[in-house]
Amino acid sequence: MCHDCVAGGPSGASRRSFTRFLAAGAGLTVLAACTPEAPAAVTPSSSSPAPGVTSASPTAVAVPSVESTTAAAEPPPQAPVPPSAALPRQFSLTDPGSPWLVVNKHRPLAPADYVPADLVQPNVTLAVSGEAALLNSTTAAAADAMFAAAAQDGVVMTLASGYRSYGTQVTTYNGYVAARGQADADTASARPGYSEHQTGWSFDIGDSGGACAFQPCFADQPAAVWAKANGHRFGFVVRYPWMFHPITGYYYEPWHLRYIGVEAATDMATRGISTVEEYFGVDAAPGYP
Incomplete structure (x- = not known):
């Protein structure tokens, strides 16, 4: 120099x-x-003469551009492949009628006032009545099988809350806001148009005694323990697992089950993946935008 x-x-x-x-x-x-x-504008190639040495034929040397050498050395990053891509059957992540629908604080329902076309009452022990006793037909059939299997194992399970319409969610959410303030309400209840209960794919479970109903201690009750260990056999996952609220946006709800299909639920359990956000490869939703 x-x-x-x-x-x-x-x-x-x-x-x-x-x-x-x-x-x-x-x-x-x-x-x-x-x-x-x-x-x-160019970087000398390996065939270029050394500094201070005159080339006899400078126009005969091909010199690649900086852009071309950089592109060759650093290929553009590829989008990560979600674990769900390994399954042979794929479903929509945005259609409310799809078992793979992902609805969270960043992914509202479309339309916001969606109503399932096939709501039915499952043949299970009910702790509620009216619309809360309804599920879409696919989830209802899976719930029938799961509740029956739990009963065979001596575990009593009840349907504590099923379908919830947009109008009902307005009332539910506003009640939380009035009692606890909006910031705290947003950790416990979905805003209208953002609730899985509105899809018919989710429901809450309880037991016959009502012990620890909708409380964290429900995780230790037989119904919750059995559902967590066996729910995947019938297509269900615990939608809001322990310590994953930075991803799901909600604190632990051992009572809230979500149907995603036997293949997907079993694959999640086998791989040890806890949230549908991670499994289906969508962004975490800790809070509303």
């Missing part, structure tokens, strides 16, 4: 050195070394 070089050539002490070099017959060499290098 030439430490005495400036854009306009030598000056001061450098100019005196420059004169002495000229007198010694090295003028051309110093000029070549100290002349500022013009900005180059």
Whole structure:
């Protein structure tokens, strides 16, 4: 490197050195070394001559551009493949009628006042009546099978809350806001148009004694323990698991089950994946935008 070089050539002490070099017959060499290098649009290739060596045929050397060499060395990043891609059957993540629908604080229902076309009452022990005793037909059939299997194992399970219409969710959410403030309400109840209960794919479970109903301690009750261990066999997952609220947006709800299909639920359980956001490859939704 030439430490005495400036854009306009030598000056001061450098100019005196420059004169002495000229007198010694090295003028051309110093000029070549100290002349500022013009900005180059290309990077020399491995076949280019070394600095200071004149090529006999400069136009014969192909010089790739910086952009082309960078692109060759660094291919564009690929979008991550979600674990669900391994399943042979794929479903929509946005259609409310799809078992793979992902609805959370970043993904509202469309339309916001969606109503399932096939609401039915499952053949299970009910702790509620009216619309809360309804599920879509696919979820109802799976619930029938799961509740029956739990009963065979000596576990009593009840349907504590099923379908919830947009209008009902307005009332429910506003009640939480009035009692606890909006910030706290948003950790416990979905805003209208953002609730899984409105889809018919989700429901809450309880037990015959009502022990720890809708409380964290319900996780230790037989119904919750059995559902967590066996729900995947019937297509269900615990939608809001323990310590995953930074992803799901809600604190632990061991009573809230979500139907996603036997294949997907079993695959999640086998892989040890806790949230549908991670499994289906969508962004975490800790809060509303």
